[in-house]
Amino acid sequence: MKIPLFTASQAFALRALQVLEHHPRKLTALVAALLLGGGGGAFAVASFGPDPAEMPVREVVEAVQPLPLEPQVEALDVHNLRLFRSEVVRPTDTVDTLLARLGVSDPAAAAYLRHDDVFRTQLLGRVGRTVTVEANDQHGLDRLTARWAPEDDGQFRRLVIQRVAGGTFVSRIETAPLTASARLGSGTIRSSLFAAVDEARIPDEVAVQVADVLSSSIDFHRGLRRGDRFSVVYETLEADGEPMRTGRVLSLEFVNNGRTYTAMWFQEPGQKGGYYTLEGKSLASAYLASPMEFSRVTSGFAMRFHPVLQRWRAHLGVDYGAPTGTPVRVVGDGVVEFAGVQNGFGNVVTVRHNHVDTTLYAHLSRIDVRRGQAVTQGQRLGAVGATGWATGPHLHFEFRVNGQHRNPLQVARERPSRELSAGARPAFERVARSMRMQLAAAAASSLMASAE
Known part of the structure; x- marks a missing residue:
């Protein structure tokens, strides 16, 4: 059908x-x-695979014995909680107050630290030094570490106090090299250079170096204008990742009254390093522009009313106002010709730089050199004081050429500087390109921060 x-x-x-x-x-x-x-x-229905509903089902039952809880708890106890904390030493700190701020409650450790000579001499009273501790879950001290750089030799010291077997403590001093890392900064002058670097969170030491490097081009005492801006690349010297001190300014750009000034540190092989413009012109002079690291000129090279003699007379030098004890440095290489007391000058040092140039530093509170000693540019030779005929702490500085007094503020600009050799030019250009990029990045970051 x-x-x-x-x-x-x-x-x-x-x-x-x-x-x-x-x-x-x-x-x-x-x-x-x-x-x-x-x-x-005709039609046929075919299946391409077994139907899961028609497949047999098998049930497996297996007994599981849980582990006892006590061994598990003991295993967790092996992993003790470790507590880490750092604090900065304060002027009034004692062993007890410092450990309390660090969260350590350990009478045995406190007793040990009170009798540890290195801890007492290198930490207590050393304001600003950082102390790091590692404590157990009972707030007992297991390890204490502190670092400092006592000398400018590229090294730092590490104090380690550690708990050993039996609960006693041992102390040791380690020496290791500082690590240099580059940092960028940028700021705008609103009142002063120091206020600008503070606002930009740049160390004051950088401001001192910036003023020193560009002192022959910019008058940082009276020539800054509101709105002047700067960018800088500088070194930070670190110990185990902790900043210890500020290193050298590597490059900078300063816009003063609409004019741009640049500087970059460069050292030719076998030569003394110095600062150059990014185009390769040396900024180094035979003499520093100032015997002090950024101070206030209180009396210039001109006629003035003498505060002691009470009459008008020529002022044959420059006076720099500064607190007693402020370091005074020699402005150029030379030999100490005189170091001692000299009439109204009080404590005075005279340095002969060559057969024609001599400099004089007067009213010192302390003399750190001796007659006949060779000194190098920037070396410390004493400290500001008020000895002799001085009404207050300041430095009186003179520059003489063939015995004739010259204006010290002009001498540094007149003395010729060394030039970059042709052989060093390719290496200089490579460094300069890198520095231009970093300075541009510093300036850009400042603009972004001000726009937020």
């Missing part, structure tokens, strides 16, 4: 609904059979 096509289609539709309801995976095979079977003929 033949089944009409209409009847076959109805039968297929009915079968498809049955398959969809009970066996969804077989619907695809059914549709494929329809497409391959043409317009008529």
Whole structure:
């Protein structure tokens, strides 16, 4: 008996609904059979895989014995909590107050530190030094570390006090090299250079160096203008990642009254290093512009009313006002010609630089050199005082050429400086390109910070 096509289609539709309801995976095979079977003929439903519903199910039951809790608790106790904390030494600190701020409560450690000579001499009373401790979960001291750099020799000292077996402590001093890293900074003059570096969180030592490097080009006492701006790249010397001191200014750009000045540190192989403009012109002079690191000129090279003699007379030098004890440095290489007391000058040092030039430093509170001693540019030779005919602490500085007094503020600008050799030019250009990029980054970061 033949089944009409209409009847076959109805039968297929009915079968498809049955398959969809009970066996969804077989619907695809059914549709494929329809497409391959043409317009008529018989239809078959085939399965391409076993039906999960028809597969046998097996249940597995296994007993699990949990571990005892006591060994687990003991294992957790092995991992004791370690506490780390750092504090900066304060002027009034004692062993007890310092340990209390560090979160350490350990009578045995406190007793040990009271009798440790290095701890007492190198930390107590050393304002600003950082102390780091490692304590246990009972707040007992396990390890104490402190670092300092006593000399400018590229090294630092590390004090380590550690608990050893038996609960006792041992102390040792280690020496290691400082690590130099470069930092960027930028600021704008609103009142003074020091206020600008403070606002930009740049160390004061950087401001001193900036004024020193550009002193022959910019008058940092009276020539700064509101809105002047600067960018600087400088070194920070670190010990175990902790900043110890400020290093050398590597490069700087200073815009003063609309004019741009640049400087970069560079050292030729076998030569003494110095500062140059980014175009390669040396900024080093035979003489420093000032015998002091950025001080206030209280009396210039001119006629003045003498405060002691109470009459007008020529002032043959320059006076720098500064607190007693402020370091005084020699402005150029030379030999100490005189060191002692000299009439109204009080404590005075005279240095001969060559066959024509001599400098004089008067009213010193202390003399740190002796007659006949060779000195180098920038070396400390004494400290500011008020000895002799002085109404207050200041430095009186003179510059003489063939015995004739000259204005010290002009001499540094007149003395020729060394030039960059042709052989060093390629290396200089490579460093200069890098410094230009870093200075641009410093300036850009300042603009972004001010825009926020």
